[in-house]
Amino acid sequence: MRAALLQLCSGDDPEANLVATTDLLRRAAGEGAGFVLTPEVTNCVSASRARQEEVLRHEEDDPTLAALRDEAARAGIWLSIGSLALRTDDPDGRFANRSFLIGPDGGVAARYDKVHMFDVTVSEAETYRESAGYRPGDRAVVADTPFAAIGLTICYDLRFPHLYRRIAQAGAEMLLVPSAFSPGTGAAHWEPLLRARAIECGAWVLAAAQTGTHPTTTTRERRTHGHSLVVSPWGEVIADGGTEPGIVFAELDRQAVAEARARIPSLSHDRAVTGP
Numbered sequence: 001m002r003a004a005l006l007q008l009c010s011g012d013d014p015e016a017n018l019v020a021t022t023d024l025l026r027r028a029a030g031e032g033a034g035f036v037l038t039p040e041v042t043n044c045v046s047a048s049r050a051r052q053e054e055v056l057r058h059e060e061d062d063p064t065l066a067a068l069r070d071e072a073a074r075a076g077i078w079l080s081i082g083s084l085a086l087r088t089d090d091p092d093g094r095f096a097n098r099s100f101l102i103g104p105d106g107g108v109a110a111r112y113d114k115v116h117m118f119d120v121t122v123s124e125a126e127t128y129r130e131s132a133g134y135r136p137g138d139r140a141v142v143a144d145t146p147f148a149a150i151g152l153t154i155c156y157d158l159r160f161p162h163l164y165r166r167i168a169q170a171g172a173e174m175l176l177v178p179s180a181f182s183p184g185t186g187a188a189h190w191e192p193l194l195r196a197r198a199i200e201c202g203a204w205v206l207a208a209a210q211t212g213t214h215p216t217t218t219t220r221e222r223r224t225h226g227h228s229l230v231v232s233p234w235g236e237v238i239a240d241g242g243t244e245p246g247i248v249f250a251e252l253d254r255q256a257v258a259e260a261r262a263r264i265p266s267l268s269h270d271r272a273v274t275g276p
Contacts, residue, residue, distance in 0.1 A: 169267055
């Protein structure tokens with residue numbers, strides 16, 4: 001399977017983001033990709049709750065989801081929409097950070113709501129409280145496709161290895177980690193964590209990322225790390241997208257999963273422990 005990770009610099013204008021995403025998606029499909037992946041919050045990167053309230057829509061009304069489903073059907077490809085920021089009917093008004101796996105017929109094959117919220121103080125100048133605007137999901141997801149069983153995760157989930165072990169033991173052969181990783185933590189932790197999840201699970205890891213300084217209509221600027229990565233089941237970095245928007249291609253071999261798990265069958269070696 002030829003995969004294409006789209007590295008984006010989405011802003012807080014969903015219409016403009018859709019134009020950029022569609023252009024790269026069509027280029028990727030035209031160059032033979034059968035599986036195209038976009039990063040976290042493909043439709044809107046914004047640090048402003050007021051701006052999100054203005055532009056976000058419910059899933060059934062979201063123009064980005066509708067358009068990308070049509071594009072997948074037109075090209076006859078599988079598409080991972082890394083995530084979309086969407087309105088919900090929650091009484092507290094919080095949004096959903098929701099990933100979609102789209103089949104070549106344009107249908108939604110799977111949905112996943114980000115479980116772990118990025119509530120951290122990286123430094124005095126860099127603080128995040130994702131749970132203030134987004135409500136967490138509570139369900140792990142593995143989707144079957146003709147080319148692999150796919151485990152869906154999003155960004156900060158990467159720091160919780162038990163989630164990946166759970167979905168790998170449930171059969172996942174590819175682990176998706178669409179992200180908008182912060183620059184400070186990205187430089188230190190992004191690649192090591194992705195490689196660790198691949199090694200621990202003996203699975204392909206595909207991490208499409210946001211990158212750069214994101215266009216904004218407000219004064220609250222957002223920057224992300226970039227470096228979309230493809231990591232093999234043996235932990236080798238197969239492709240790195242650097243820091244510019246574009247497309248990262250990789251050839252994915254399902255057999256590599258079986259080979260890695262046969263060499264190190266740790267997924268079947270769990271033992272019960274007591275304490276501390």
